[in-house]
Amino acid sequence: MDISIILVNYNTREFIKRCLESVFASKTGFTYEVLISDNGSGDGSIQMIKEEFPKANLIENNSNLGFSKANNIAISKASGGLILLLNSDTKVESDAIDKAIGYMNEHPNVGIMGCKILLPDGTPDRAARRKFPNPSNAFLRLFGLKKFSDYNIETPLDQEVEVDSVVGAFLVIRRAVIERIGLLDEEYFMYGEDLDWCWRAKEAGFAVMYYPGATIHHYKYGSAQAIPFRTIRMAHEAMRIFYRKHYAADHSWVFNQFIYLGITIRQYFVLAINLFRAKKTVH
Structure with a gap:
């Protein structure tokens, strides 16, 4: 199996339906599997997935375990040499998965890869490639001085570049990297786990790359909207x-x-x- 595509779902029925439609419509010659780790959804998501996406492997956790733990459960059941964490409130371009796998195969030194992310209005998400937060850039952002902060990387958005961190909305990681640095830290219930994983990957000597050749659309805060x-x-x-x-x-x-x-x-x-x-x- 070339890649395992993992989605965590918590009451995002319409979002995840659109996401899965785009995943299964992908054009690729690589082999892939789709695993959905459901955190006790009560919005009809589970039945919809069973009926409309029978090829997906559905894991029913029965309660909201958080993003990190739900992903870890699916990772432990995945068989791909690459793991893709994909948010349920995204839609992938038809060639995004194919290009991501191809990129990782051509760059064995890269441990983690993120892609170009478009927001609902079509503008690129600058947070798709970041430096690590630190006391100085966090201070500037806290007091509304973002333009003086180095948190977001200022190279052209269509330029491939090594970064500190990509985002968990679309994060490709090698199984070999996970075996080296461990699973997601489950102390993070939601948010921050992608930064932490990238930190540990870079600390272990792996490159983290932003690759704009693959593109997704991110509708943001799918599971977060209700709370x-x-x-x-x-x-x-x-x-x-x-x-x-x-x-x-x-x-x-x-x-x-x-x-x-x-x-x-x-x-x-x-x-x-x-x-x-x-x-x-x-x-």
Whole structure:
């Protein structure tokens, strides 16, 4: 099996239907399997998948285990030499999977690959290629000074480039890399697990690449739409976990408390903004 395509579903019936239609319509000569790890959906998703996508391997977890754990369950059952984590609220271009596999086969030094991501309005998602968050760029973003932050990479969006991290909406990783660095960290319930995986891959000597030759469409926040406030809390908790794991040991206790306080202030600021916005935002 060339690649195992893994989707986590939690009450995203219409999103995942569109996503699976695009996956099974893909044009590729490579072999693939599709595994869906369902976190106890109650919106008819499970029945729809069974009826309309019988070729998909459905894993019923019966409760919301979070993104990382649900993916890990599917990874443990997958047989592909490559693993693709694909968000249920995406639609892949017909050649995206084929190009992604071809790219990985041609670049054995690459451990993780992400693709070009288009938002619903057709504009490219700049977050598809990122540097790791750190105290300085996080501070600038916190106080509305994003243009001075180096979090997003400024090379042309159609240029292949090595990055610190790609996003979990479409993340291809080699099985050999997982065997080396381990599965997703299940301490991350939602958000942050992709950054953490890329950190560990680079730490182990693998390249993380942004490859715009493959393209998907991302409708964003599929599973998060119904629970925006809880989602905001989980996103900021992911920031705390990432900082604690990868930066806290290099700084004093006092400095770390300022960082955690800043994350908490930002969390409540985003919560306050969402009270007055029709279109919710997580970050």
